[in-house]
Amino acid sequence: MIRWIAAILGYFLFRLPGAILGFFLGSLMDSMGSGFGARSVFQDLSRQKVTPADFELNLLSLCSIVIKADGQVSQRELDYVRQYFLQTYGKEKANAIFRTFNEVIKKREISAQRICEYLNQRTRYEVRLQLLHFLFAIAQSDGSISSKEIEKIREIATYLRIGKIDYESIQAMFVKAADNAYKILEIDKGASDEEVKKAYRTMAKKYHPDRVNTENEAIKKGAEEKFKEVQKAYEQIQRERGI
Structure with missing residues (x-):
């Protein structure tokens, strides 16, 4: 009813354009009055939020992709994920x-890119860094990280829009190589003592658990672990240099 009244008033004021606009606005008021329009708006808004279940299911999906990366499903990796969730x-x-996860994967194939696009829109960069740390921890849980697992995690990092330096820093926490401590602090071995101290302060602030603004406990624990690795790297360099 309101739509027609608004259309008539609009026509008298602005002729045909006014009638069209009045009809549109009146229709919106009608739908909101019936409750349908209001529900539609809130439903659309709710889709923009991540419920804990959404996040956890997507996290579990990425875990399964990493576990299957080398073509062998390691029982130790499965147990690690299960124990972590428990x-x-x-x-x-x-x-x-x-x-829920088992029911979902039976119906559709898991796409790492699609999951990461979903997470990119709904999580902060710091949270995605912790997520990457968690994936490396899964790959290492059976005693070693295969080249295919590293390749898959690097691919996921790209989808998550993780920067190259950040990726290499996190990888250095799990894949042992020369100058790992420096890679973790994101500096070269030739850096001065002052540059080392500055890098540590920057990384400690960047990876402090308080910066991970999330209700997900798994990611919070990952932040604490990564923060400890930054501290270990700095202490190692201090010992080597006698700082």
């Missing part, structure tokens, strides 16, 4: 997540 979320919630 310790983090409790038995009841963790089992519910696994059940």
